[in-house]
Amino acid sequence: MLAEAGGTAPHGRDDSSMRTSNINNNRNPDYSILISKMEDVVIPFSSEVPCDNNGQRMWWAFLASSMVTFFGGLFIILLWRTLKYMWTVCCHCNVKPKEAQKVINPANNPSADKPKGDEKEEVPISEVGWMTSVKDWAGVMISAQTITGRVLVVLVFALSIGALGIYFIDSSDPIESCQNFYKDFTLQIDMAFNVFFLLYFGLRFIAANDKLWFWLEVNSVVDFFTVPPVFVSVYLNRSWLGLRFLRALRLIQFSEILQFLNILKTSNSIKLVNLCSIFISTWLTAAGFIHLVENSGDPWENFQNSQSLSYWECVYLLMVTMSTVGYGDVYAKTTLGRLFMVFFILGGLAMFASYVPEIIELIGNRKKYGGSYSAVNGRKHIVVCGHITLESVSNFLKDFLHKDRDDVNVEIVFLHNISPNLELEALFKRHFTQVEFYQGSVLNPHDLARVKIEAADACLILANKYCADPDAEDASNIMRVISIKNYHPKIRIITQMLQYHNKAHLLNIPSWNWREGDDAICLAELKAGFIAQSCLAQGLSTMLANLFSMRSFIEIEEDTWQKYYLEGVANEMYTEYLSSAFVGLTFPTICELCYVKLKLLLIAIEYKSEQRESSILINPGNHVKMQEGTLGFFIASDAKEVKRAFFYCKACHDDITDPKRIKKCGCKRLIYSRMSVYKRMKLACCFDCGCSEQDCSCMSGSVHSNMDTLQRAYPLSSVSVHDCATTLRAFDDEHPSTVSPKKKQRNGGMRNSPNCSPKMMSRHDPLVIPGNDQMEGMDMSVKRYDSTGMFHWCPSKDIEKVILTRSEASMTVLSGHVVVCIFGDVTSALVGLRNLVMPLRASNFHYHELKPIVFVGSLDYLRREWETLHNFPKVSILPGTPLSRADLRAVNINLCDMCVILSANQNNIEDTSLQDKECILASLNIKSMQFDDSIGVLQANSQGFTPPGMDRSSPDSSPVHGFVRQASVTTGSNIPIITELVNDSNVQFLDQDDDDDPDTELYLTQPFACGTAFAVSVLDSLMSATYFNDNILTLIRTLVTGGATPELEGLLAEENALRGGYSTPQTLANRDRCRVAQLALYDGPFADLGDGGCYGDLFCKALKTYNMLCFGIYRLRDAHLNAPSPCTKRYVITNPPYEFELVPTDLIFCLMQFDHNAGQSRTSLSHSSHSSHSSSKKSSSVHSIPPSNRQNRSSKSRESRDKQNATRMNRMGQEKKWFTDEPENTYTRNIQIKPMSTQMANQVNQYKSTSSLIPPIREVEDEC
Known part of the structure; x- marks a missing residue:
């Protein structure tokens, strides 16, 4: 090396010669070494290379070429600017004509009218245009605006890194040495690279607007000190390592190149690459300078103080210097090196102290879950977003991945903008085979692309059920839907909504299509529907919630009520x-x-x-x-059984x-059995006529089948040859040809065709229904139902007409009604009471079967809800508070069919146990109330105490007696109550006599099993159920909402109120649909099965005789103990087995057909009504009848009792001619009396026939 030659002075000539000889022998042992003694400077050279025989160093020639290029060009630019300025100042008169020519539009330039002598003035204009076009072309080429420009920019950067790599290779050679251009491969490559850099420099120079600033740019300086020395090395046949390390400064543009390639997209990634590229390029460049001066030595010291350092040792030296460690094993010996280190420490230390922490912060802040989802072939995936918390995710996964589902081959991808906490992260790790989490937002299209939303089978959006502002939460989810649909309109979306009125906004999204599987699960609507169904059949909310949730079977050996309850929960x-x-x-x-x-x-x-x-x-x-x-x-109990x-x-x-x-099975007739009935009919006709399938005129298709097989598989003895055509025509009229739907995947995530038809199929022609000629006495010109015919309707009523004061309410004897205790104020969010009232006003109930509804709560809050309630009949309001016992006694809460306790107050309380404090206090308040028996005596002795329409008994031919109420409720614990809870754990406070652990799941607690508590969290399972089969959501909405349809939702979105409609055969036909009821076994046609009979026998008898479908039992909690005074609490048993033994006190959940004749005049039904109420005086109710009562009952006493009841009913039936189902004839809905004593009751009976009834206080039902 040249540096090694410079290091001979301190050690003597012999040592230097030996070191130089060793190095060159290692490099090329065949070369001879000539040591030049001129000024003690030694340079190695080869005898085959025409180099300076004197060993004279030529580094100054390389450096001079760069300096001359730089300063020469700078001088020319400054000289040109000076001359141009002087020419402009001296000849400023020509400036204005030139500027004017630039402004003139060529299209409007009257150059044609100019004389020929003026053509010389147009020559400069053409020259300027040519230069401008070339400049623009060069600018486009280097600005990466086109594909060619991007390729050129990337190529220049790649070649710069390649030149830097060649420098790293040559750094192991001496600083200056003789090289043959034709034999040195690296020099040839470096020459080619620099020729390309020279051409690119020319493009940049042409495109530059300010040539002076361009000349002083970093990239230009890099070219000045790297390109000219290459040409000098070719001319001198020697190489000087020199300043080629400046190519490392090109690394600063690394982030720009990555942006051109669309690799860097986020600001953090761009910033990180910028910091790293600046730090590394500065580090490598400084190491190159130290390597040069330390291996060369100081010029004024005649290069005698050099030391041999490799390039990577210099890199190490600068790193320990920047980090202020300074081990001292490697250090600078030259004056130039030490002087450079002084200034580098100042800048390098500042850069190290600022850049390195920021780089570490950016790397540390890099999203742990910021990758992209990789789809697996043959496996679907869904995206779950919205409210992602430990509770919501655990509930979702528990139901979605339940073992009772058929093999779930679906991967779940969670997308949320907040990284999961440790507990949620642990939950994801437990399900790592089927769950992945990515941090991002569905409002960002980039994040949607990361989770492959376009390939997802569905997108599920979870809502925060406990938020303080439900409308804001719904708005957020609607925006998520808009963003997802905007990115991929065909994606199926299932979203949770909190408020019913916000569902209308989803209809405004153009790509929202519920026919393609898009569904909105409105929690407020379904929660109110579940509670409303409990008002019709207590405990039904618990049964339905368990049916649509995946629960594992828990086996209990002890004969307790939990055993039978959990057996039903597994369904x-x-x-x-x-x-x-x-x-x-x-x-x-x-x-x-x-x-x-x-x-x-x-x-x-x-x-x-x-x-x-x-x-x-x-x-x-x-x-x-x-x-x-x-x-x-x-x-x-599981999907395998259903197959x-x-x-x-x-x-x-x-x-x-x-x-x-x-x-x-492998039955050969399976193929035949899958043929349509239409084809079977035609085959039977051909078989009877004796013709072949091709010759028979009735055969329209080529269906080939063996005649013997056909005769055995489908005997049609009633079909003859003569009536073949008639039969086929009748069959075509009754069963149009249909194509079987494509096989849908069962329980496996394939999207089912949504149940889109809102039309209910009529069981009979409305014009030929028995007894339908009277059409229940209703005038076609009077609006009794809404425009869809699904709900009872009345003209709008002002809220003042339905308000009852406490004194008026206490004077009005209410019975068989529904009391809704609502907590709320002016600032409370609306709970949507319309969803609670609509199922109770379904048109499949006759008018006299509708239960009056009394709201007890803040009038300010109820005024806000009244806009959605003013079209429903039999609704009253008692302003007050549910915590006031006076208000509760005024509405006769002890005679109600159901008391519903709701709360609209969404309190932001840190202690979750206090969220339900109002509802819990109200429930405990009611249960602790005591009542006297005066009302029971009056009700037992006087039918007048049961308001018209509230007698829910039926004729003897009907099996349903509904809730046969006890004659008197003396304690509040016997009042049927259902309480809505926000926090599941608060259920432990509702029943003081249960032993439920606070950590017990809601469905395992006694209040939930008894149907006295309901929490919105049980509806979480509907997300999974709807995904696997969207018909499930349609079924449950049909069951609990009373008949809400998409058309009705569109109408409510337009008007926010029900629209009345005239009674037509089509709308009246919509009344013909099932409803849920409870069948009492103590009396009626099924009484013989109530005492030790089998549930399966009851199921078959009810189905065959009355088309009633039984699906569960509501049983007394202590019925299996045969206690003399059993507890009045009941629990739910879902779908008992065939051999399940019944007890007389059981209530049976059943789906009851619509009774067309029950809506006619109640005169014919009064006998059974009075029979029911007369017997209620003795038997109290099925809720409290001990089993021993039925055993002691004899047939003789029953016959005598029936005779007495019949005699009394005949007498009282004449006094009840006003008791009909006609709303216009029954305008008196409430009877005002003072229930003080038996004497008062006798007075009421005495004056009842003289029409001494006091008119209703507020509500006038003749309008309805």
């Missing part, structure tokens, strides 16, 4: 296509067969009308016959008693 709702063996059978027949033989409970089907519209029919009755490819809704309905074959499984043996 869930599933869907499965029905086997072709069921085609042509009626729904009750199939339902009985599934329950008895397959151990499955079929409650509904998906029916396709003649217009190919789908609708869900719940217990439709005998008029519906099964079609090919019908989808059934089953209650079962029996699909695999069932009558030929193979008819004699099988064990349902577990019903599996897919």
Whole structure:
């Protein structure tokens, strides 16, 4: 090395010669070494290379070429600017004409009118235009605005890094040495690179607007000191390492190159790359300078103080210097090196102290979950976003990944803008095979691309159920929907909404299409619907919540009420296509067969009308016959059991008693059995006429089948040749040709066609219903129902007309009503009371069956809700507070059918136990109240105390007696109550006699099992259920909302109120739909089964006789103990087995058909009404009847009692001619008396026939 030659002075000539000889021998042992003694300067050279024989150093020639280029160009630029300025000052008169020529538009330039002598003036204009075009072209080439420009910029950067790499290789050679250009491969490559850099420098020079600033740029300085020395080295046949390390400064542009390649997109990544590139380029450049001066020595010392340092040792030296460590093992010896280190320490230390911490911070702040999702072939994935917390995610995963579902081959991708905490992170790690988390926002299209939203099977949006502002939360979720639909309009979205009125905003999104699977699960709507159904059948909210949630079976050996409750909890709702063996059978027949033989409970089907519209029919009755490819809704314990309905074959499984043996069979007739009924009919006709399939005129298709097989598989003895055409025409009219729907994946994430038809199929022609000629006495010109015919309707009423004072309410004897205790004020969020009232005003109830609703709460709050309630009949308001016992006694809470306790106050309280303090206090307040028996005596002795329309008894031919209330409630603990809770753990405070642990899940607690508590958290499972089958959400909305349809939602979005409609056969036909009821076993046609009978016998009898579908039991908690005075609390048993033993006090949940005749004049029904109330005086109610009462009852006493009741009813029935179902005839809905004594009751009975009834206080029902 040259530096080694410079280091001979201190050690003597012999040492220097030996070191130089060793180095050159290592490099090329065949070369001879000549030591020049001139000024003690030694330079190695080869005898084959024409180099300076004297060993004269030529570093100054390389440096001079760069300096001359730099300063020469700078001088020319300054000289040009000076001359141009002087020319402008001296000849400023020519400036104005030139500027004017630039401004003139060539299209408007009158150059044609100028004389030829003026053409010389246009020459400078053409020259300027040519230069401008070239300048613009060069600017485009280097600005990366085009593909060519981007390629050029990237290529220049890549070649610069390549030149730096060549420098790293040559740094191991001497600083200056003789080189043959034609033999040195690295020198040839470096020459090619620098020629390209020279051309690129020319482009940059042409495109530069300010040539002086361009000349002083860093990149220009790099070119000055790297390009010219290469040409000098070719000319002198020697190489000087020199300032080629300046190529490292090109690394500063690394972030720009990555941005051109669209690799860097975020500000943090750009900043990180900028900091790293500046730090590394400065480090490498400074190391190159130290390497040069330390290996060369000081010029004024005649290069005698040099030291041999490799380039990487210099890099190490600068790093320990910047970090202020300074080990001292490597240090600068030259004066130039030490002087440079002084200034470098100042700048390098500042850079190290500022850049390194910022780089570490950026790397540390880099999102741990900032990657991209990689889709797996053959595996679907869904994206879950919105309110992502430990509670919401754990509840979602618990239900979505439940073992009872069929094999779930779906990956769950969570997307949230906040990184998960340690607990949530641990939850993700436990489910790492099926769950991934990414940090980001669905409002950012880049984040949507990261999670592959376009390839996702669905996107699920979770809502914060406990937020203080529900409207703001809904607005956030709606914005998420808009962002996702804007990115990918075809994605299926299932979102949770808190407020019902915010669902209307989703309809404004153009790509929102519920026919393609988009669904909005409104928690307020469903919560109110569940509670409303509990008002009609207490405990139903618990049963439905358990059916739509995935619960594991918990086996209990002890004979306790928890054992039977948990057996029912293990049942869930599933869907499965029905086997072709069921085609042509009626729904009750199939339902009985599934329950008895397959151990499955079929409650509904998906029916396709003649217009190919789908609708869900719940217990439709005998008029519906099964079609090919019908989808059934089953209650079962797991998905595998439901497949029996699909695999069932009558030929193979008819004699099988064990349902577990019903599996897919290899029956050859399976192919034939899958043929449509239409083809079977035609084959039967051809078989009877004796013609072949091709020759028979009735055959329109080529269906080939063996005649013997056909005769055995489908005997049609009633079809003859003569009536073949008639039969086929009738069949075509009744069953239009349909194409079986494409097989949907069951319980597996494939999107099902949504149940989109809002139309309810009529069971009968409305014009031929028995007794329908009277049409319940309703005038077609009077509006009784809303425009859809799904709900009872009345003209709008002012709130002042329905307000009752405490004194007026106490004078009005209310019975069989619903008391709604609501906590709220002016600032409270609206809970949507309309969703609570609508199921109670469904049109499948007759007018006299509607329960009056009394709201007890703040009038200021109820005024805000009244806009949505003023079209419903039988609604009253008592301003007050639910904590006031005087207000509760005024509304006769001890005679109500249900007391609902709600709270609209969303308090931001840190202690979650205090969120439900108002509801808990109200519930405990009611349970601790005591009542005297005067009301019970009056009600037992006087039918007048039951307001018209509130007698829910039925004629003897009907099996349903509804809630047969006890004659008197003396303690508040016997009042049916359902309390809404925000926090699940607060359920422990509702019942003081239970032993529920605070950590017990809600569904395992006694209040929830008894149906006296409800929390919105139980609705979380609907997200998973809706994803796997969107028909589930339609079914549950049909069950709990009373008949809400998409058309009705659109109407409410337009007007925010129900619109009245005239009664037409079409709207009246919509009343013909099932409703939930409770069947009492103590009395009625099923009394013989109530005492030790089997539940399966009751199921079959109710289904065959009355088309009633039983699906559960509401049993006294201590019924299995046979205690003399059992507890009045009841619990829910879902879908009991066939052999389950019944007790007389059981109440049976059933789906009851609409009774067309029940709406006629109640005169004919008064006998049974009085019979029920007369017997209630003795028997109290099925809620409190001990089993021993039924055992001691004799047939003789029953007959005498029936005779006495009949005699009394005949007498009182004449006094009840006003007691009809006609709303206009029953304008008196409340009877004002003072229930003080038995004497007062006798007076009321005495004057009842003389129409001495006091008119109603506020509500005038003749308008309704």
